[in-house]
Amino acid sequence: MGGPNKLLEHVDDVPMVETVVRAALASSADEVVVVTGEDRDGVEACLAGLPVRLVWNPLHARGLSTSLQTGISVLPTGAWAVAVCLGDMPLVRPGHIDTLIRAFLADPDGSIFVPTWQGKRGNPVLWTVDLLPEIGTLTGDVGVKALMARHPTKVREVRVDEP
Numbered sequence: 001m002g003g004p005n006k007l008l009e010h011v012d013d014v015p016m017v018e019t020v021v022r023a024a025l026a027s028s029a030d031e032v033v034v035v036t037g038e039d040r041d042g043v044e045a046c047l048a049g050l051p052v053r054l055v056w057n058p059l060h061a062r063g064l065s066t067s068l069q070t071g072i073s074v075l076p077t078g079a080w081a082v083a084v085c086l087g088d089m090p091l092v093r094p095g096h097i098d099t100l101i102r103a104f105l106a107d108p109d110g111s112i113f114v115p116t117w118q119g120k121r122g123n124p125v126l127w128t129v130d131l132l133p134e135i136g137t138l139t140g141d142v143g144v145k146a147l148m149a150r151h152p153t154k155v156r157e158v159r160v161d162e163p
Contacts, residue, residue, distance in 0.1 A: 005039040007087045008046060015046045017087040024085050025050065027097035033074060034087075035067045036060075043087075063141035072132055080104075082132075084144060085124040091163055092124055100126040103158040111154035112147060117163045 007017040014022075017034075024032045032052045036043045037060025044054055057070040072082065081104050083097050100113045104126055107113075113126040125144045131151075138146055148155050 005042060008039065008042050011090045016090045017043055018046050019090040020085050020087050020092055021047055021050060021052060023092050023094050024097060026094035028101055029083060029097060031076065033071050035071045037067060064143045065138035065140055068135050068138065068143060072135055079129055081126050081128050083124050083126040089123055096160055097124060099160055100124065100158055103156060107156055110156035111151060112144065113156045113158050115160040116157045117160050121157065122163065
């Protein structure tokens, strides 16, 4: 698709995607699933040896929705929620994910937990498995924002202390 894969660009001497994956691994998440698309071999080589589940999305060119669908297709039975961390966001910290998990555990009525910093919504986003069927209806380069628009009363904004 032209040009170098930005996920493999180095930030502080570490490939960007590796930084994001290591943050997820350092959080209290039970499992980390990495959905690969373009430059599958490069991303998988970068993450070799890390305790993650790698899943290839052969339809990645059709947009973010297909990567979400690929990821949820391998969720373990009994999963309660999913935190979606985009591989090109190296500022995500384990604490961001843990803050969302704590908010989820404290609020059984919420379905979508989105971090906010200085009043702006960001990533990662955590959503409950009751929304999984709707993920299957998404098409194109559409993600969880579409679900937030459909279910505004189930969205919980969770303040974080850093971007």
